[in-house]
Amino acid sequence: MPDIKRNYLETLEKVREAAAKCGRDPGEVRLIAVSKTKPIEYVREAAEAGAVDFGENRPQELVLKQAEYPDLRWHQIGTLQRNKVRHIVGKCALIHSVDSLPLALEIDKRAKAAGVVQDVLIQVNITGEETKSGVSPDELEGLLCEIKAMENVNPTGLMTISVAGSTPDENRAVFGRLKELVDRFGLKELSMGMTHDYVEAIECGATMVRVGTAIFGARDYGPK
Numbered sequence: 001m002p003d004i005k006r007n008y009l010e011t012l013e014k015v016r017e018a019a020a021k022c023g024r025d026p027g028e029v030r031l032i033a034v035s036k037t038k039p040i041e042y043v044r045e046a047a048e049a050g051a052v053d054f055g056e057n058r059p060q061e062l063v064l065k066q067a068e069y070p071d072l073r074w075h076q077i078g079t080l081q082r083n084k085v086r087h088i089v090g091k092c093a094l095i096h097s098v099d100s101l102p103l104a105l106e107i108d109k110r111a112k113a114a115g116v117v118q119d120v121l122i123q124v125n126i127t128g129e130e131t132k133s134g135v136s137p138d139e140l141e142g143l144l145c146e147i148k149a150m151e152n153v154n155p156t157g158l159m160t161i162s163v164a165g166s167t168p169d170e171n172r173a174v175f176g177r178l179k180e181l182v183d184r185f186g187l188k189e190l191s192m193g194m195t196h197d198y199v200e201a202i203e204c205g206a207t208m209v210r211v212g213t214a215i216f217g218a219r220d221y222g223p224k
């Protein structure tokens with residue numbers, strides 16, 4: 001097992017430094033420890049070091065880990081299929097990856113049945129890569145309008161993923177675009193930045209960064 005406690009604390013320190021360096025309050029950037037594909041012992045180590053936010057991309061895995069640690073805050077960060085929604089509604093603090101009206105409607109329905117209001121982010125595909133999920137910036141306003149009208153879904157912000165292998169300036173362009181959108185629509189939360197680009201994301205206004213590899217080591221199975 002890697003030295004998860006040390007990795008977590010070092011990453012947290014870097015997140016705070018990056019925020020302070022651009023004149024932001026370090027307390028306004030939440031570090032989400034992305035524990036997908038990693039065993040529950042890894043979660044325990046990070047939690048003992050003080051981590052409270054954890055990210056998963058497979059609903060089944062999120063539910064199993066959430067059952068072990070229900071007091072931690074669980075985030076669904078990966079593509080979410082409609083038929084998996086019922087497993088996680090009410091069990092995760094935030095769904096980062098809403099990218100269609102049918103998905104949002106399903107979350108509303110399941111949240112209603114569970115008697116909860118589910119916080120969500122809309123995933124935006126800034127770069128237009130076809131392989132990536134997320135709505136285009138043009139489609140955002142329409143989807144946001146529909147979601148705002150739903151009783152049991154609360155859209156708190158936006159999420160994006162930058163293109164793997166981009167330069168820091170390319171990442172800043174993508175993250176800057178998402179920041180403009182969040183401001184334009186009066187939203188608050190900005191989930192952007194992973195192990196290789198969280199510093200630029202924080203410079204551009206990220207309120208949540210999703211970091212896996214730097215904390216838990218490389219993943220050797222499962223999709224990234």
Ligand SMILES: *Cc1c(COP(=O)(O)O)cnc(C)c1O
Binds near residue numbers: 193211
């Ligand atoms: C896996 C994943 C991450 C974490 O990536 P690292 O490069 O390991 O930090 C962040 N966001 C999403 C959406 C992911 O799927």
